[in-house]
Amino acid sequence: xxxxxxxxxxxxxxxxxxxxxxxxxxxxxxxxxxxxxxxxxxxxxxxxxxxxxxxxxxxxxxxxxxxxxxxxxxxxxxxxxxxxxxxxxxxxxxxxxxxxxxxxxxxxxxxxxxxxxxxxxxxxxxxxxxxxxxxxxxxxxxxxxxxxxxxxxxxxxxxxxxxxxxxxxxxxxxxxxxxxxxxxxxxxxxxxxxxxxxxxxxxxxxxxxxxxxxxxxxxxxxxxxxxxxxxxxxxxxxxxxxxxxxxxxxxxxxxxxxxxxxxxxxxxxxxxxxxxxxxxxxxxxxxxxxxxxxxxxxxxxxxxxxxxxxxxxxxxxxxxxxxxxxxxxxxxxxxxxxx
Amino acid sequence: xxxxxxxxxxxxxxxxxxxxxxxxxxxxxxxxxxxxxxxxxxxxxxxxxxxxxxxxxxxxxxxxxxxxxxxxxxxxxxxxxxxxxxxxxxxxxxxxxxxxxxxxxxxxxxxxxxxxxxxxxxxxxxxxxxxxxxxxxxxxxxxxxxxxxxxxxxxxxxxxxxxxxxxxxxxxxxxxxxxxxxxxxxxxxxxxxxxxxxxxxxxxxxxxxxxxxxxxxxxxxxxxxxxxxxxxxxxxxxxxxxxxxxxxxxxxxxxxxxxxxxxxxxxxxxxxxxxxxxxxxxxxxxxxxxxxxxxxxxxxxxxxxxxxxxxxxxxxxxxxxxxxxxxxxxxxxxxxxxxxxxxxxxxxxxxxxxxxxxxxxxxxxxxxxxxxxxxxxxxxxxxxxxxxxxxxxxxxxxxxxxxxxxxxxxxxxxxxxxxxxxxxxxxxxxxxxxxxxxxxxxxxxxxxxxxxxxxxxxxxxxxxxxxxxxxxxxxxxxxxxxxxxxxxxxxxxxxxxxxxxxxxxxxxxxxxxxxxxxxxxxxxxxxxxxxxxxxxxxxxxxxxxxxxxxxxxxxxxxxxxxxxxxxxxxxxxxxxxxxxxxxxxxxxxxxxxxxxxxxxxxxxxxxxxxxxxxxxxxxxxxxxxxxxxxxxxxxxxxxxxxxxxxxxxxxx
Numbered sequence: 004x005x006x007x008x009x010x011x012x013x014x015x016x017x018x019x020x021x022x023x024x025x026x027x028x029x030x031x032x033x034x035x036x037x038x039x040x041x042x043x044x045x046x047x048x049x050x051x052x053x054x055x056x057x058x059x060x061x062x063x064x065x066x067x068x069x070x071x072x073x074x075x076x077x078x079x080x081x082x083x084x085x086x087x088x089x090x091x092x093x094x095x096x097x098x099x100x101x102x103x104x105x106x107x108x109x110x111x112x113x114x115x116x117x118x119x120x121x122x123x124x125x126x127x128x129x130x131x132x133x134x135x136x137x138x139x140x141x142x143x144x145x146x147x148x149x150x151x152x153x154x155x156x157x158x159x160x161x162x163x164x165x166x167x168x169x170x171x172x173x174x175x176x177x178x179x180x181x182x183x184x185x186x187x188x189x190x191x192x193x194x195x196x197x198x199x200x201x202x203x204x205x206x207x208x209x210x211x212x213x214x215x216x217x218x219x220x221x222x223x224x225x226x227x228x229x230x231x232x233x234x235x236x237x238x239x240x241x242x243x244x245x246x247x248x249x250x251x252x253x254x255x256x257x258x259x260x261x262x263x264x265x266x267x268x269x270x271x272x273x274x275x276x277x278x279x280x281x282x283x284x285x286x287x288x289x290x291x292x293x294x295x296x297x298x299x300x301x302x303x304x305x306x307x308x309x310x311x312x313x314x315x316x317x318x319x320x321x322x323x324x325x326x327x328x329x330x331x332x333x334x335x336x337x338x339x340x341x342x
Numbered sequence: 343x344x345x346x347x348x349x350x351x352x353x354x355x356x357x358x359x360x361x362x363x364x365x366x367x368x369x370x371x372x373x374x375x376x377x378x379x380x381x382x383x384x385x386x387x388x389x390x391x392x393x394x395x396x397x398x399x400x401x402x403x404x405x406x407x408x409x410x411x412x413x414x415x416x417x418x419x420x421x422x423x424x425x426x427x428x429x430x431x432x433x434x435x436x437x438x439x440x441x442x443x444x445x446x447x448x449x450x451x452x453x454x455x456x457x458x459x460x461x462x463x464x465x466x467x468x469x470x471x472x473x474x475x476x477x478x479x480x481x482x483x484x485x486x487x488x489x490x491x492x493x494x495x496x497x498x499x500x501x502x503x504x505x506x507x508x509x510x511x512x513x514x515x516x517x518x519x520x521x522x523x524x525x526x527x528x529x530x531x532x533x534x535x536x537x538x539x540x541x542x543x544x545x546x547x548x549x550x551x552x553x554x555x556x557x558x559x560x561x562x563x564x565x566x567x568x569x570x571x572x573x574x575x576x577x578x579x580x581x582x583x584x585x586x587x588x589x590x591x592x593x594x595x596x597x598x599x600x601x602x603x604x605x606x607x608x609x610x611x612x613x614x615x616x617x618x619x620x621x622x623x624x625x626x627x628x629x630x631x632x633x634x635x636x637x638x639x640x641x642x643x644x645x646x647x648x649x650x651x652x653x654x655x656x657x658x659x660x661x662x663x664x665x666x667x668x669x670x671x672x673x674x675x676x677x678x679x680x681x682x683x684x685x686x687x688x689x690x691x692x693x694x695x696x697x698x699x700x701x702x703x704x705x706x707x708x709x710x711x712x713x714x715x716x717x718x719x720x721x722x723x724x725x726x727x728x729x730x731x732x733x734x735x736x737x738x739x740x741x742x743x744x745x746x747x748x749x750x751x752x753x754x755x756x757x758x759x760x761x762x763x764x765x766x767x768x769x770x771x772x773x774x775x776x777x778x779x780x781x782x783x784x785x786x787x788x789x790x791x792x793x794x795x796x797x798x799x800x801x802x803x804x805x806x807x808x809x810x811x812x813x814x815x816x817x818x819x820x821x822x823x824x825x826x827x828x829x830x831x832x833x834x835x836x837x838x839x840x841x842x843x844x845x846x847x848x849x850x851x852x853x854x855x856x857x858x859x860x861x862x863x864x865x866x867x868x869x870x871x872x873x874x875x876x877x878x879x880x881x882x883x884x885x886x887x888x889x890x891x892x893x894x895x896x897x898x899x900x901x902x903x904x905x906x907x908x909x910x911x912x913x914x915x916x917x918x919x920x921x922x923x924x925x926x927x928x929x930x931x932x933x934x935x936x937x938x939x940x941x942x943x944x945x946x947x948x949x950x951x952x953x954x955x956x957x958x959x960x961x962x963x964x965x966x967x968x969x970x971x972x973x974x975x976x977x978x979x980x981x982x983x984x985x986x987x988x989x990x991x992x993x994x
Binding site for chain 1: 683684686687689803804805806807808
């Protein structure tokens, strides 16, 4: 059973839970990221309170194109809302995580910005809240040993390529997370699932980012190399924690194949979905079937199929699931559109 | 008492910021000062003559010279007033350059400060008494630490001058990194062909005592008279008996890493690093030996025809006296693996260091001079060289240039073509630094005659693709992104100070920089001296150097050591501590704190004991002065009265 580590909050009536900032991607193009995240959080006993009336994190346009201080002020409002009742905030989207941390850094270093934010919010800005990405969050909620015990080697036989992209770790002095030249933080939990996670040399290479709208060729070229190298090195899937990376690598994989005459088929999974599979959740309930590149061969490699019933249904039908043993002791509080 | 004050203009160095005339004028009003003048360059011949003239004309008994740092010219001016018939210690230097004119911009402030400093100097010199040096004999032997090419050169030069030398080497053989090289740039001389005879010469020289597997453990004493503890580590082989037949190595069942071959190939727990090793004696490494790990084996002892193996052997510590020490501890390659995850961090067997490649090229190396990929033993067709790995790269905290990378890459590219005529070499470089004699021509040859393709830019990433490696980089001249499929990638890894260099420096009480390279006393004018008298530097321990540079510096260090020892005796500084024995209470706190063991107890007639300073050992550090409870120890030339008078002047 999972060991609850320091900093993890058992949720009781919404108190002591993590503040949750889904951001726009997780409510639209990457809704399966949101769904799988909430499901896994429930399995791990992580309580989540979605920020009330959250707004855009600023994404790429606010800091890089619009000028002024919008890139700080937009996330500042989210921080302000979250800090009202929570000590820690989780943002699964790497872009949101990056913006929130940048804003916090800027606010901490500038009284002028704090004053400006205060004028907008009509009260002194609250920004001193711990900001976590979901690798950090899961790392607190469960040890690799505890996960390994629950996963029972379900993902044995898979070789997963960890793909971090740029936003989780850069700029290093602000993000202060992992080694930006050689990030390794996903590895311990992925290995605990029974899978191997060999060194992936392109783990922090650029996927082309938001250039997909302005200059698609750049994305196709950049992302092609990532999936091609992963395929060449014999990986079964890429594992990412960024909706934009996912979009470039998964959604555009067909475009890549068409543009370059290749025929790569490289499934791209969210980190949450991999942990979920290891915990016995079904591929469909986590939205793996919503990806463009089919994960069928990957699933069959671990003796799983698309279309299997959700874990909760199987439990109700009396079918034992590894995740069941601790389920009764944890009550996950998931609010917001997913619940 | 008749004090003269001389204010130096040092051209404009001082005069641009300090009104020297005002300072001289103010000095004339100070107590006992009856002469003051400004001099354009005091240290010049006419400047010194002016001082001598003034002393003789006005019968001066004390002199204050307001000029540069005493570190620069104190000795100069002591000689000057000596020539005028004065005791050389009746002179005080006041630093109005480094401590005043160079660091201030406002003329009035700087002038006021200079006047204060001169007043302080006058107050001090008025309380000065004549001091007299004595002499100590010099031990006529030299210790050389490190047996690479620099240490070998220094030892031979000193021994050839007729002085006995002890050469201490940490490893089992002398030869250092040069012994591992195949050819040398820019002449393509065979490295071991030119080095091996020198190594043998060391062994055969009757004035050189060679101690391998040995380390300097403790150093006491001072210039002319060092006392050094040397630990000879147990190697389980009796050096005098071993004949170097290598039967033990052939029969030894325990594999061990091959340090001499930079990890290319494997060695045995008992081994001789290479066939030309000096001395040609086996050494056993206990941490890899079955006899010591499992408690039974004994193969080497059984097969040794000379009965030279002794498992019971223990470390031996000997203490020897030396007059001078030459430090030549060399360098090692920067460990690139942690710093460059983008190059695989050591994961890919076919990404190797330049030293590993050097061993592969060497005819006496583990591959017999055949270039082979470590992964599958295949002969590479495309070889990519990456320069500046761990050099000139602030992102890994190493901004200095390795000095030799550009040259040895050119050499290795040439040798690659010679070994494999249908191969193609690519060189990623930042700049081609080829500033030695014949160097520029050599790098051109690599490109023109041997067809190496040079690409100006850094390599961003290396990743495997099938059995090959893809090297991704930039060609900044064309602005293109470049990808090259390589069979073998050679990283031109930079220099690092050799392991434990900082630790040794602390034992020797010499300084070193942030990277562990040992510091010279002055970058221009004292390049082989350290800040500790009698200790000299040779070779790459001081900073990255090529072979000619190391040899030249070793010769210079040898000349310094010889010059020092030929004197026979050294004048000691008279600025030593003295105990007022009539008031000493015999607590010996002074003896406890003295770092030079320069205080002894002497008996008085009533049977009690008091402290006495041994002048020849005292270095005048002043620690006893402060520690003495009844304050009856004083330091000659730095008495409490003088220091208090100086302070009072400044506080006025």
